[in-house]
Amino acid sequence: MVAYSFKPMFGHQVSSLTKRQTVRADRKRHARPGEAVQLFQGMRTRNCVKLVNPDPLCTRVRPIVIVTSPLLAEFIASIAIDGRSLHRDEIEAFAAADGFGIEHVGDWRFKRTGQTGSARWNMGAFWEAEHGEGLFEGKLIEWEPA
Template sequence: MVAYSFKTFFGPQIEDGSKTHTIRGHRRRHAHVGEPVQLFTGMRTRHCRKIIPDPVCIAVLPILMMSSDLIEPGLAYIEIDGRPLNRDEIEAFAVSDGFAPERLRGIAPAKMIGATARETMGRFWAAENPGTSFQGVIIKWEACGS
């Protein structure tokens, strides 16, 4: 079983089932399809909390993200499992990844919140991941109550 830690502000979206995936860099081992995953906030701290009972991993797909400070949203390109997302799909993906500005106001750092989910995601990734290109995986789990 693999455990993943999340920023506290993603907890409510994982609990209500609107966030059912995470993007992670390559590491020695990620969850496998059919395997339960553990989802926490504050892992390795005294504030550690399991967000929901262990859902089952339903997909692990390669993801490529590229950013640019030449465009306002910052997030220039996303490709999942070899398929590039168009502008509307990037916005929808950013919402599904937990970056809808209206869901984060008051619980996430104000400087992170942009006008759109894509811009908010771009700001988060710029702060958390150095460089303009990110390659990793998207790990999806079953929605609550599935």
């Protein structure tokens, strides 16, 4: 069984199962389709909380490439999943599904820049703050309730 930890801004979305995916850097072992995943907030801290019971099941794991640039108004230059580049509208839908919908991110975006934006903008600003600009290669892990 594989465990993933989420920032507090995603806790409610994960626990309510409105967020059913996560983007992670490559590591030794990710969840495999059909395997249960444990989803936490604050893992390895005294404030650790398990977000979903029973554990959801991994449905897919696909390679993802995200390219960001501070020269673009929305930060995200491109996203490719399993080798297929997403269209502009698909990037917006992907960012919303990943927890960056305008109604979901709380006040994080205001703290960062004092601006509001689209789900793509929110994801891009978050991504640049957390990962820096440029190329990111990793995995998209998706799950469904058990």
